[in-house]
Amino acid sequence: MHCKPNMMSPIVHPTQCCYNHTQSNTIVPHIHPQHTTNINHQHFQHVHYYPQTQSSVNEASHQHFVSPGQEPVPGPGMGPGMGMGPY
DSSP states (O other), X not given: OOOXXXXXXXXXXXXXXXXXXXOOOOOOXXXXXXXXXXXXXXXXXXOOOOOOOOOXXXXXXXXXXXXXXXXXXXXXXXXXXXXXSOO
16 A cells, blocks of 8 residues: 655745846046145254163062862971961
8 A cells, every 4th residue: 555645835935036237347537637846855853862771680489279178288398387378
């Protein structure tokens, strides 16, 4: 026995619009007369000098933290009240 397939209503999508553009170019000449006058200028620049020396200092800092949930293990140089928190 052969069963007839189920048929659904068609789905109609919105119309897709496409455009074709054409273009032509037309040249319109525009004439702009021009005159140039050359002007020479002399400018004096007064330069002031301020000699200066510099020096540099390099600094370093360290922070020690204890991971959450872990107690610090006392080591050399660690006495009572000397925790491992930030310094």
